[in-house]
Amino acid sequence: MKYIDEYRDPQLAERLVQKLRERSTRPARLMEFCGGHTVSVFRHGIRQLLPPTVEMLSGPGCPVCVTAIADLDKAILLTELPDIIVATFGDMLKVPGSRSSLRNARADGGDVRVVYSVHDALEIASGSTGKSVVFLGIGFETTAPTIAASLLEARQRGIKNFYVLSLHKLCPPVMKSILDLGEVNLNGIICPGHVSAIIGSTPYQFIPRDYGIACVVSGFEPLDILQSVYMLVEQVESGHPTVEIAYSRGVRPAGNVRALELLHTVFEVCDANWRGIGVVPASGLRLREEFSNFDAEKAFPVSHPPPREPKGCLCGEILRGVKTPLDCKFFSKKCTPDSPVGPCMVSHEGTCSAYYQYRGEDGG
Amino acid sequence: MCLAIPARVTSINGMEAEAEVGGVTRRISIMLTPEVKVGDYVLLHTAYSISVVDEQEAKETLDILRQLV
Numbered sequence: 506m507k508y509i510d511e512y513r514d515p516q517l518a519e520r521l522v523q524k525l526r527e528r529s530t531r532p533a534r535l536m537e538f539c540g541g542h543t544v545s546v547f548r549h550g551i552r553q554l555l556p557p558t559v560e561m562l563s564g565p566g567c568p569v570c571v572t573a574i575a576d577l578d579k580a581i582l583l584t585e586l587p588d589i590i591v592a593t594f595g596d597m598l599k600v601p602g603s604r605s606s607l608r609n610a611r612a613d614g615g616d617v618r619v620v621y622s623v624h625d626a627l628e629i630a631s632g633s634t635g636k637s638v639v640f641l642g643i644g645f646e647t648t649a650p651t652i653a654a655s656l657l658e659a660r661q662r663g664i665k666n667f668y669v670l671s672l673h674k675l676c677p678p679v680m681k682s683i684l685d686l687g688e689v690n691l692n693g694i695i696c697p698g699h700v701s702a703i704i705g706s707t708p709y710q711f712i713p714r715d716y717g718i719a720c721v722v723s724g725f726e727p728l729d730i731l732q733s734v735y736m737l738v739e740q741v742e743s744g745h746p747t748v749e750i751a752y753s754r755g756v757r758p759a760g761n762v763r764a765l766e767l768l769h770t771v772f773e774v775c776d777a778n779w780r781g782i783g784v785v786p787a788s789g790l791r792l793r794e795e796f797s798n799f800d801a802e803k804a805f806p807v808s809h810p811p812p813r814e815p816k817g818c819l820c821g822e823i824l825r826g827v828k829t830p831l832d833c834k835f836f837s838k839k840c841t842p843d844s845p846v847g848p849c850m851v852s853h854e855g856t857c858s859a860y861y862q863y864r865g866e867d868g869g
Numbered sequence: 870m871c872l873a874i875p876a877r878v879t880s881i882n883g884m885e886a887e888a889e890v891g892g893v894t895r896r897i898s899i900m901l902t903p904e905v906k907v908g909d910y911v912l913l914h915t916a917y918s919i920s921v922v923d924e925q926e927a928k929e930t931l932d933i934l935r936q937l938v
Contacts, residue, residue: 507875539871541871622917647870699871699914763902
C-alpha cells in the first residue's frame with residue numbers, strides 16, 4: 506500500500522456516489538473547512554457528482570487567506586529593517602498588503618527568502634552571522650508544532666539570530682465563531698484532516714452538541730472525501746449528529762500527543778485577528794515568555810499605518826462561506842492568479858484560486 | 870498549506886530520518902513522531918512527520934468502503 510492510488514479507485518468512487526444518491530433524501534448543506542479539501546473537491550469534480558440534495562460550501566481553512574492585512578503589513582515592514590532576512594512559505598509572497606507585497610518588497614531590495622520548511626529558515630540563520638532571520642509563522646495546528654520543534658532545536662543549538670513572527674491560528678475557535686455569526690446554515694462540516702492529525706477529533710465535539718451539526722474528519726483523496734460526505738449524509742438522515750473520523754489511517758481521536766506537548770511548551774493561546782472575520786477569542790498562538798528571545802514581535806517592533814482592505818474584494822465574505830467567487834465582480838477579470846486582488850486568489854488552496862484553476866475562467 | 874503526503878521512512882538517525890516520496894529520498898525530522906520505525910509510512914508536512922500511518926486502519930477503511938458499496 507502506498508496510501509494514495511487505493512483511495513483514487515474510480516469504480517469504487519462511482520459505486521459510492523450511487524450509494525450516496527440512494528441514501529440522501531434530506532437537504533444537506535456541508536462546509537469543507539480546509540483549503541486542501543477545497544482543492545481536492547474541485548480537482549476531482551466532486552461537486553458535480555453529488556445529488557441535488559447535497560450542497561457544498563468552502564470555508565476559511567487557508568492560513569494565507571486568513572492572515573490579517575495588518576499582520577502582512579508588519580511582515581513587509583520587517584524587510585525594510587537593516588540586516589534582516591525574512592523567510593516565508595512561498596504562498597505569502599504575492600498576497601497584496603495595504604501598500605505593497607512581500608514580492609514587491611523583495612524587488613525593492615528586501616532580503617525575502619522562500620523556504621519549504623521552517624527548518625530551512627533555521628539553517629539560513631545558523632549560516633548567517635551578523636544577520637537576523639525572521640520566519641513568518643503562518644499556519645494552523647498542523648504547522649505550529651513544526652515551528653515549536655524548530656525553536657526547541659534553535660535553543661538547544663544556541664542559535665540566537667532566529668526569530669518567529671507568530672501568526673498561527675487555531676481551527677475549532679473560528680468554527681465556533683462562524684457558527685455563532687449565523688450567516689451560513691450548515692448541516693455538516695468536513696473537518697480538516699491534517700489539523701486533526703495533531704489535535705484529534707475531540708475538540709470538535711461542541712459542534713454536534715451545541716449546534717446540532719454533523720462532523721467528519723476527512724482525508725484528501727477523492728474516495729476519502731466521498732466517504733466523508735456519505736458519513737455526513739448518514740448522520741443528517743439519521744438525525745444524530747456526532748463527530749466521526751473517516752481518515753483513521755492518519756488521525757487518532759486524541760491526536761498527536763507528542764506534537765501537542767511541544768506546541769504547548771513553546772506557545773500559549775491568545776486572541777487572533779482573522780481576515781474577513783475579525784478578532785476571534787483564543788484562536789491564535791503566541792510565544793511563551795520563556796521563548797520571548799525568539800519573538801520577532803518583541804525583537805523588532807514596527808509601527809505601521811492603519812491597514813487598507815482592497816475595496817470591492819469579497820474575500821472576507823467568501824472566507825465565511827456567505828458568498829462564492831462568482832459573486833465577486835473582480836473574479837477572473839481584475840483578479841487572477843497572476844494579478845490577485847485578494848488573498849483567496851493568491852494561495853493555491855484559496856477558494857477563488859480553486860474556482861479559477863479547476864472550473865475555467867468564468868468559474869462555471 | 871496543511872498539505873501532508875505519505876512518505877516511507879527508510880532510515881533513522883536520532884530525530885532525523887530519511888524518507889522516500891514518489892521515488893525521491895528526503896531528509897525529514899521525526900521530532901513530532903519519535904515512535905516511528907524504519908518501514909513505516911508517515912504523513913510528511915514541510916519536512917516534519919506529523920503522524921505515523923496506521924496500516925491496519927487504512928485496510929479497514931478500504932474494506933468498509935468495499936462492503937458499503
